[in-house]
Amino acid sequence: MKILIVDDSEAFRKVMTELLVRVGFHEVVEAEAFDDALEVFKRERPKISFVDMILPGKNGVELTKAMVEIDPKAVVIAMSSIVNKKMIREAMETGAKDFLLKPTNEIALNSVMTMWSD
Amino acid sequence: MGLFSRKERPRKPGENALGITRKYNLTPGRAYVVEESPPDISFDAFVNIVSTTGEGGKKSVGLAVSRQHPDLIRQKYGLEETPLHWLATRAGPDVISPTNLGILTHTLIKFIEENPSGVILLDGIEYLVSNNDFNKVLRVIDQVNDHISQSRSIMIIPVDPRAFDSKELALLERNMEKIASEARAAGAR
Numbered sequence: 086m087k088i089l090i091v092d093d094s095e096a097f098r099k100v101m102t103e104l105l106v107r108v109g110f111h112e113v114v115e116a117e118a119f120d121d122a123l124e125v126f127k128r129e130r131p132k133i134s135f136v137d138m139i140l141p142g143k144n145g146v147e148l149t150k151a152m153v154e155i156d157p158k159a160v161v162i163a164m165s166s167i168v169n170k171k172m173i174r175e176a177m178e179t180g181a182k183d184f185l186l187k188p189t190n191e192i193a194l195n196s197v198m199t200m201w202s203d
Numbered sequence: 204m205g206l207f208s209r210k211e212r213p214r215k216p217g218e219n220a221l222g223i224t225r226k227y228n229l230t231p232g233r234a235y236v237v238e239e240s241p242p243d244i245s246f247d248a249f250v251n252i253v254s255t256t257g258e259g260g261k262k263s264v265g266l267a268v269s270r271q272h273p274d275l276i277r278q279k280y281g282l283e284e285t286p287l288h289w290l291a292t293r294a295g296p297d298v299i300s301p302t303n304l305g306i307l308t309h310t311l312i313k314f315i316e317e318n319p320s321g322v323i324l325l326d327g328i329e330y331l332v333s334n335n336d337f338n339k340v341l342r343v344i345d346q347v348n349d350h351i352s353q354s355r356s357i358m359i360i361p362v363d364p365r366a367f368d369s370k371e372l373a374l375l376e377r378n379m380e381k382i383a384s385e386a387r388a389a390g391a392r
Contacts, residue, residue, distance in 0.1 A: 168243075168250045170281030173221055183223045186247040192382070193247070196226040 086202060087112045089131035091122040091148065092164070092187075093141050101135065101189065108195050110202070119143040119151075126152055126159075133201055135185065138165045138176060146179050153180030160201045164189070217264045218284050221254040227382070231320065231355035234348045234379040238372075242326050242361030244382060249324040249359055250280050263322045263357075266314045268307065270327035273297060286314075290327045301327075301334035304343050311347045315356045323347075323358040328375070329366040341374055348378050 088110055090101050095117070102113045114129050116122035118141050126134065134152060138145035149161045163176035166187040173184045183197050227248040229235060237245045253265035265285045269276060273287035288310060289298050299307050314321055325347075331340045344360070351358050360379065364372060 168247050168280050170218070170221060170250065170254060170283070172281070173223065173254075174281075177222060184221070185226075186243065188243075190244060192228075193226040196224050196228070200224040 086110065086133070087114060087129050087131040089114050089116065089122070089125060089129065089134040091116045091118075091134065091140065091145070092137040093117045097137075097187065104189065104191060104194055105198075108191060108198055110198065119148050122148055123151055123155075127155060130156065131159075133160045133162060133198075135162045135164050136181070137187065138163055138172065146176060149176060149181050150179045162197055162201070216284070217262045218253045218282060220256055220262060223251070223255060225255040225257060226251050229357050229359075229382075230380075231357060232352055234344075234351050234358040234360065235382050236376050236379045237359065237361045237382045238364045239361055240363035240365065245324060245326065245359050245361035246280060248382070249322060250282065252322045252357070253282070253285055257320075261320065263320055264318045265322045265324065266311070266318075267324040268299065268311070268326065269324070270330045290330055301331050304331070304335060304339060307331075308343050308346055311358075312350050315347070315350045315354050318356065320355045321357075323351075323356065325358060325360045328360060329363055332366070337371055344375070345378060 088105055090098050090113060092098050098115045105113050114125055114131060116125045136145045136148055140148065145163060149163065152159045152161055161181045162183045162185050163173065163181040164185045164187050165172060168186050176184065182201060185193060185197055229248065239245065249265060249267065252263050256262050267276065267285060268288045268290060270290045273289050276282060276287050287297060290301050291298050292300060299310065311323060314323065328340065347358065362375060367375065
């Protein structure tokens, strides 16, 4: 099962990839901003995409919307370094299925993956 | 509304559910300590629990006590209905003086009695300890923890490990579970 991580921080993508591998998910692809994320998304068709809500240029909400338009079954998990209910609600309204705090941790990631990987 | 203006309105019991996954599988009737600074995982867990439904579709009502001002917490985390208490030396509604441990204990125990499946976030232990003898603060935590153990409530206490020596940390964590080391933050922005 392919997983996409969209974040402009290379360090974060690396750590997130390591965490995903640790919880049993090995097929991870990465992108750092809106345009290349959409390109990777169209090409790789990941089942789950972790999208940082704050991206350079067009933000994560717009990316979520675009991904869900391309594939209505896409599972987009919004990520942010701020836990804010209004922001989470906005992401969910545009098609995100869940939310993950950044920096993330194995417990939270495992719960989210258990929920959406089947 | 300004950040520090106080316009209270009647609050509904509990936050509106967000439809996200219940991420931290915390056991009812237990207290948890999270070694971290800033208290990101603790707030993530607290906001997550009060904004999701647990087993049987039940919502949990929360109560937070923090050194951070309630308006700041509401703005930062988007909590709309959860009662928040400010640990501060100023007078005002929802303010608990750090030296008045009796009021703090009473507030927490009353919440547990009224909300047997509630969740408490007690943030600001370092501030309490700086205003009181460590053992007095420990007694408050133990006393509240006794009530937690006899209910289905959960208490989350973030602790900055740099603020305590190893003996104090061991005493703090003696009757509580640690949110496991795998919860340690990975990758900062």
